Amino acid sequence: MNKNEYLALIKDRMGERRYIHSVNVAKSAVQLAEKYGADVEKAEIAGILHDCCKEIPKEEMLQIILSGGIILDATEKSSSKLWHALAGACYVRDVLGIDDEDIFNAVKYHTTGRAGMSLLEKIIFTADFISDERSYSGVEIMREKAFNNIEDAMLFGLQFTISDLVKRKLPIHNNAILCYNDILTILEKKGLL
Ligand code: DGI
Ligand code: FE
Numbered sequence: 001m002n003k004n005e006y007l008a009l010i011k012d013r014m015g016e017r018r019y020i021h022s023v024n025v026a027k028s029a030v031q032l033a034e035k036y037g038a039d040v041e042k043a044e045i046a047g048i049l050h051d052c053c054k055e056i057p058k059e060e061m062l063q064i065i066l067s068g069g070i071i072l073d074a075t076e077k078s079s080s081k082l083w084h085a086l087a088g089a090c091y092v093r094d095v096l097g098i099d100d101e102d103i104f105n106a107v108k109y110h111t112t113g114r115a116g117m118s119l120l121e122k123i124i125f126t127a128d129f130i131s132d133e134r135s136y137s138g139v140e141i142m143r144e145k146a147f148n149n150i151e152d153a154m155l156f157g158l159q160f161t162i163s164d165l166v167k168r169k170l171p172i173h174n175n176a177i178l179c180y181n182d183i184l185t186i187l188e189k190k191g192l193l
């Protein structure tokens with residue numbers, strides 16, 4: 001399938017707002033891939049598809065996850081907001097037949113992050129925060145950081161997400177914490193903390 005076919009596919013699976021978001025994430029992902037020297041085509045595809053299962057019924061998400069061989073941990077069981085990323089990754093691999101581990105992981109970990117993310121994974125994680133339609137307080141700082149130092153941007157994003165989860169008394173996924181610690185280590189080694 002080509003880019004336009006992926007766009008038509010996601011358009012069918014989600015509302016107008018989510019579609020615009022996906023197109024914008026793909027656009028930001030392309031810009032970040034150009035800036036940091038990642039595979040631009042993969043960044044565009046992963047950006048288009050990253051939320052491809054966000055608006056399907058929860059039972060369908062679960063079914064795709066289970067048939068994809070993913071076993072939910074305790075936090076994932078109790079936090080259905082995390083399911084679309086896992087289902088999306090399985091959908092991209094098992095239904096669309098995209099045989100690319102980096103794209104699989106970029107979709108799978110776009111919500112929580114994880115330790116040891118590849119450049120493509122970092123790009124999709126970051127692009128999701130800076131897409132054109134985002135308007136939260138701090139988005140301009142996030143956009144500037146994203147094109148200056150991607151790990152610094154990720155730290156900013158993780159601080160935002162993790163604090164928000166704490167305030168709302170929601171569980172923080174292990175991968176989000178491991179990602180946060182990993183990014184701190186990377187920044188510290190570069191003398192950027
Ligand atoms: O799909 P998007 O809306 O574009 O963004 P996303 O994939 O980052 O999803 C954001 C949602 O996921 C938001 O409701 C917070 C939730 N989330 C992110 N990290 C965690 C989390 N929820 C829990 N319980 N734990 C996490 O670590
Ligand atoms: Fe998402």
Ligand code: FE
Nearest residue numbers: 025050051128
């Ligand atoms: Fe998204």
